[in-house]
Amino acid sequence: MAHTGRTVGRLGEGDWDGKVSEIKKKIKSILPGRSCDLLQDTSHLPPEHSDVVIVGGGVLGLSVAYWLKKLESRRGAIRVLVVERDHTYSQASTGLSVGGICQQFSLPENIQLSLFSASFLRNINEYLAVVDAPPLDLQFNPSGYLLLASEKDAAAMESNVKVQRQEGAKVSLMSPDQLRNKFPWINTEGVALASYGMEDEGWFDPWCLLQGLRRKVQSLGVLFCQGEVTRFLSSSQRMLTTDDKAVVLKRIHEVHVKMDRSLEYQPVECAIVINAAGAWSSQIAALAGIGEGPPGTLQGTKLPVEPRKRDVYVWHCPQGPGLETPLVADTSGAYFRREGLGSNYLGGRSPTEQEEPDPANLEVDHDFFQDKVWPHLALRVPAFETLKVQSAWAGYYDYNTFDQNGVVGPHPLVVNMYFATGFSGHGLQQAPGVGRAVAEMVLKGRFQTINLSPFLFTRFYLGEKIQENNII
Amino acid sequence: MAAPWASLRLVAPMWNGRIRGIHRLGGAVAPEGNQKKKRTILQFLTNYFYDVEALRDYLLQREMYKVHEKNRFRDKEWIRPDKYGHFSQEFWNFCEVPVEAVDASDCDINYEGLDNLLRLKELQSLSLQRCSHVDDWCLSRLYPLADSLQELSLAGCPRVSERGLACLHHLQNLRRLDISDLPAVSNPGLTQILVEEMLPNCKVVGVDWAEGLKSGPEEQPQDTASPVPA
Numbered sequence: 001m002a003h004t005g006r007t008v009g010r011l012g013e014g015d016w017d018g019k020v021s022e023i024k025k026k027i028k029s030i031l032p033g034r035s036c037d038l039l040q041d042t043s044h045l046p047p048e049h050s051d052v053v054i055v056g057g058g059v060l061g062l063s064v065a066y067w068l069k070k071l072e073s074r075r076g077a078i079r080v081l082v083v084e085r086d087h088t089y090s091q092a093s094t095g096l097s098v099g100g101i102c103q104q105f106s107l108p109e110n111i112q113l114s115l116f117s118a119s120f121l122r123n124i125n126e127y128l129a130v131v132d133a134p135p136l137d138l139q140f141n142p143s144g145y146l147l148l149a150s151e152k153d154a155a156a157m158e159s160n161v162k163v164q165r166q167e168g169a170k171v172s173l174m175s176p177d178q179l180r181n182k183f184p185w186i187n188t189e190g191v192a193l194a195s196y197g198m199e200d201e202g203w204f205d206p207w208c209l210l211q212g213l214r215r216k217v218q219s220l221g222v223l224f225c226q227g228e229v230t231r232f233l234s235s236s237q238r239m240l241t242t243d244d245k246a247v248v249l250k251r252i253h254e255v256h257v258k259m260d261r262s263l264e265y266q267p268v269e270c271a272i273v274i275n276a277a278g279a280w281s282s283q284i285a286a287l288a289g290i291g292e293g294p295p296g297t298l299q300g301t302k303l304p305v306e307p308r309k310r311d312v313y314v315w316h317c318p319q320g321p322g323l324e325t326p327l328v329a330d331t332s333g334a335y336f337r338r339e340g341l342g343s344n345y346l347g348g349r350s351p352t353e354q355e356e357p358d359p360a361n362l363e364v365d366h367d368f369f370q371d372k373v374w375p376h377l378a379l380r381v382p383a384f385e386t387l388k389v390q391s392a393w394a395g396y397y398d399y400n401t402f403d404q405n406g407v408v409g410p411h412p413l414v415v416n417m418y419f420a421t422g423f424s425g426h427g428l429q430q431a432p433g434v435g436r437a438v439a440e441m442v443l444k445g446r447f448q449t450i451n452l453s454p455f456l457f458t459r460f461y462l463g464e465k466i467q468e469n470n471i472i
Numbered sequence: 473m474a475a476p477w478a479s480l481r482l483v484a485p486m487w488n489g490r491i492r493g494i495h496r497l498g499g500a501v502a503p504e505g506n507q508k509k510k511r512t513i514l515q516f517l518t519n520y521f522y523d524v525e526a527l528r529d530y531l532l533q534r535e536m537y538k539v540h541e542k543n544r545f546r547d548k549e550w551i552r553p554d555k556y557g558h559f560s561q562e563f564w565n566f567c568e569v570p571v572e573a574v575d576a577s578d579c580d581i582n583y584e585g586l587d588n589l590l591r592l593k594e595l596q597s598l599s600l601q602r603c604s605h606v607d608d609w610c611l612s613r614l615y616p617l618a619d620s621l622q623e624l625s626l627a628g629c630p631r632v633s634e635r636g637l638a639c640l641h642h643l644q645n646l647r648r649l650d651i652s653d654l655p656a657v658s659n660p661g662l663t664q665i666l667v668e669e670m671l672p673n674c675k676v677v678g679v680d681w682a683e684g685l686k687s688g689p690e691e692q693p694q695d696t697a698s699p700v701p702a
Contacts, residue, residue, distance in 0.1 A: 122583065122609050139635065140609070141608075141635040141638065142608055142612035142635065142636065143635075143638050143639065144612075198612075198642075199612050199615075200612075202635075322666060322670050323634070323637070323638045323641070323666040323670045324638055324670050341634060341658070341659055341663065341666065342662075
């Protein structure tokens with residue numbers, strides 16, 4: 001039988017001629033004298049497959065990446081990809097943070113997280129050591145936090161200090177007289193009780209921690225990518241609960257990462273997604289379909305994390321409090337601390353719900369300082385009546401509107417998205433502990449060292465608030 | 473140490489001869505043939521004969537014993553480990569005696585090691601000179617000693633900076649603080665002034681506050697000549 005040159009069936013779905021011309025084009029491009037388009041440069045793109053994709057490269061995201069690599073069962077067991085939209089971190093909460101760490105919380109879990117973070121920072125050069133790289137100098141000031149309480153908050157402060165001491169934090173309670181004795185520059189009018197952290201409290205340089213984590217995590221083999229997550233592709237599965245109610249479980253199997261200033265995107269096949277996007281976590285959650293459903297149901301429960309703008313002001317006051325000044329948090333919510341040796345101070349105040357500024361941009365509101373911050377500072381520290389503002393900046397809190405505490409752990413319906421966000425201003429100081437907890441959850445399936453089950457997502461649906469009272 | 477002593481006993485008869493031999497040798501050399509030559513002969517012999525080495529050790533120990541006889545510490549001798557490295561049982565009799573001074577200079581004491589020192593409620597003087605692992609975190613632990621500590625020395629600690637010195641304000645009974653030679657302190661003169669303000673009853677030693685200050689008249693012509701940076 002004569003062969004017509006046309007083959008169908010096994011050898012091809014298309015026509016043979018088309019295939020031949022394609023093959024001819026490829027051969028021609030290999031031969032010298034033509035530009036070779038076979039292998040395109042994809043070095044700027046993330047890999048096509050990754051076991052874990054961490055959305056957000058701030059201190060929480062990097063901490064999760066670090067602990068995933070530390071706790072993996074053998075070296076190179078999992079491939080971790082960190083996707084960060086802005087490698088200059090110009091709006092990231094980490095770099096703009098005041099950098100404080102304290103154990104004076106009301107929840108035992110928060111206290112344990114901060115205690116672990118203090119020991120992590122103390123031994124940071126053992127945790128984050130990289131061969132041939134210089135050791136990190138966190139510039140830690142162990143000066144402690146001083147929280148002041150008025151008459152109506154004094155009882156709550158006492159019970160909080162009791163909990164803190166039970167967990168192992170070294171906090172001392174002071175009466176107004178003792179306060180005046182220790183810090184003569186304080187005006188104790190309106191202060192009924194004060195709690196002073198004696199050890200493991202103070203402030204440090206958050207940039208140093210961020211760069212140290214980045215360096216270490218890169219040396220451990222974590223991949224970085226500058227891009228934005230634009231889409232999640234997930235597969236659903238209909239299952240029945242024990243009460244025979246139908247529930248749809250979703251599993252994200254692909255993440256689309258769009259490159260900066262371009263339409264190009266890379267689909268990354270993944271097994272686990274970590275949402276560590278800070279102030280923008282709710283957008284990432286919405287992409288995964290969290291909150292799409294009738295309100296009042298688990299499907300309809302959104303992630304209640306939104307960006308809140310906070311201003312920090314730097315001023316100079318030559319007769320101000322001396323070297324021993326702790327980070328003072330006033331009864332009015334205003335706070336300040338020393339910065340360096342040259343009589344410079346920085347501080348601010350959390351606005352009330354009505355005063356909340358528009359988080360659309362990071363422009364500083366100087367009138368807020370004049371009207372709402374300075375009067376309280378001058379009342380508490382008379383020396384601050386004459387001060388001169390040198391500069392100011394603003395940053396975002398990833399504010400959890402539900403109960404101002406973090407969200408940690410997997411989502412009940414989108415089973416492979418883990419949260420590490422919503423810490424409302426104390427994410428930096430709890431990052432090492434939270435990173436370890438999320439890594440344990442991912443690798444071992446449960447919290448092993450610090451039990452953060454009160455911080456799971458399900459509390460938003462069940463309405464179980466774990467209110468943290470000491471938010472600065 | 474058993475073997476050398478044994479050998480000494482075995483060669484006892486010859487030992488006397490050798491001693492005389494050494495002295496003879498020493499005497500035989502002319503007086504200006506000096507100390508140096510005498511020592512070299514002894515050294516030479518020490519290198520070649522185990523017995524001479526043991527002899528030298530014995531003589532040295534006799535000398536040290538004489539020195540220790542003279543040294544007393546508050547009418548008690550220093551309590552030292554014996555030749556096996558053990559402390560004698562009578563050490564336990566001193567359980568109740570308060571420790572007033574600790575000299576931990578050049579020690580490898582670190583953050584966890586300070587646990588042992590912080591329990592000494594009557595400690596009056598603490599010296600942490602040149603301790604390479606004492607840093608700002610360690611200084612923040614010293615506040616339990618506030619009631620008794622009167623003298624503290626941090627000279628030469630490479631990791632102590634002005635941020636750690638800020639925690640010393642708890643030690644209100646401190647009368648003497650030595651902060652000389654701290655390489656991690658960014659501005660020693662200014663730090664000295666601030667620490668003195670923080671601890672008014674304490675004599676802060678070690679830094680000249682004028683250090684780092686520019687001398688005025690020589691600098692002025694330079695300033696007017698160069699353009700003022702924006």
